[in-house]
Amino acid sequence: MVIPILLFLWPMQGQPVEQQLLRQQQQLEQVSRQIMQQQQQLDRMLGVLEHQPKPEERDARPPVVVCSVELRRVAGPDKRTVPVTATAVVPLNLFSVVSRPADGCLPAEVRVSASYLDAADNLICSGTVENIARQTSFTQTINLDIRPWDLEHFVRWRNQPSQINSGFRLMSCLNPEGTAGTTNEELARVTTARVRATVLPVGGGMSTSEILLNLRP
Numbered sequence: 001m002v003i004p005i006l007l008f009l010w011p012m013q014g015q016p017v018e019q020q021l022l023r024q025q026q027q028l029e030q031v032s033r034q035i036m037q038q039q040q041q042l043d044r045m046l047g048v049l050e051h052q053p054k055p056e057e058r059d060a061r062p063p064v065v066v067c068s069v070e071l072r073r074v075a076g077p078d079k080r081t082v083p084v085t086a087t088a089v090v091p092l093n094l095f096s097v098v099s100r101p102a103d104g105c106l107p108a109e110v111r112v113s114a115s116y117l118d119a120a121d122n123l124i125c126s127g128t129v130e131n132i133a134r135q136t137s138f139t140q141t142i143n144l145d146i147r148p149w150d151l152e153h154f155v156r157w158r159n160q161p162s163q164i165n166s167g168f169r170l171m172s173c174l175n176p177e178g179t180a181g182t183t184n185e186e187l188a189r190v191t192t193a194r195v196r197a198t199v200l201p202v203g204g205g206m207s208t209s210e211i212l213l214n215l216r217p
Contacts, residue, residue: 065104071096071199071207074141081214082148091158092144094209096135096199108135108201110142112155116173116182118189125173125182132169133157135199148193148213151182191216 074093082088092112098105110133115126132155133142143158145168153168160166173182193213200206 065101065203067105067201067203067205068099069096069105069108069199069201069205069207071197071209073209073211076211078210079212079214081217083217084149084215086147086150088147088149090146090148090195090211090213092146092195092197092211094142094144094197095139096142096207097139098135098199098201099205100138102138104203105201105205106136106138108199110135110157111198111200112144112146112171113196113198114146114148114154114171114173115194116187116190117192117194119191121192123176124186124190125175127151127171127173129155129169129171133160142197144197146195148195148215 072095074095076091076093080090082090094110096108096110098108109131111128111130112132113126113128116124118124132144135142141159145156145158147153147155147168150168151171151173154171156168157166174180175182175186191214193215194210195213196208196210198206198208
């Protein structure tokens with residue numbers, strides 16, 4: 001904004017010299033404030049432009065990857081009965097599909113969690129075994145063995161590549177407060193367990209499959 005300063009300096013007819021000088025001083029101060037405000041606005045605009053990425057930088061940014069995944073059981077009912085013995089094994093055969101691209105969605109982690117309940121469906125304890133299996137292709141069959149009465153050897157990746165062969169894995173079943181492991185007395189009150197398998201692609205997304213185990217036939 002350009003303000004003709006010379007007009008403010010033109011002598012004002014019929015006014016004492018002191019009043020003219022005071023009036024001109026006030027007008028000059030107003031002009032100075034307006035120039036300062038315009039300079040601040042210009043500095044802010046330049047700052048915003050400096051932080052904007054250049055066209056070549058925008059084109060170089062990697063595209064946002066949105067992964068989708070679907071996990072389903074191959075066979076078996078939603079509810080299963082398990083005998084009260086540490087050697088009882090429940091097979092959990094799964095089929096998992098993860099979307100493209102491979103470098104954005106694979107590998108995917110497979111984890112297993114379980115919640116143990118009493119006859120009134122009160123939670124006794126719960127726990128999770130992370131990285132029990134690993135999905136490295138867009139479609140993959142994952143076969144697990146679950147031992148609901150043997151927490152020290154709770155789950156095994158049955159069709160795991162032979163060069164890995166980690167065997168059965170421990171699950172720490174913690175009380176509802178998450179402060180301590182379950183005791184034998186607490187396990188004696190267990191009647192059912194909900195076991196869930198979850199697939200988590202590296203680029204986000206998830207899918208879960210659940211079965212209900214009747215542990216007191």
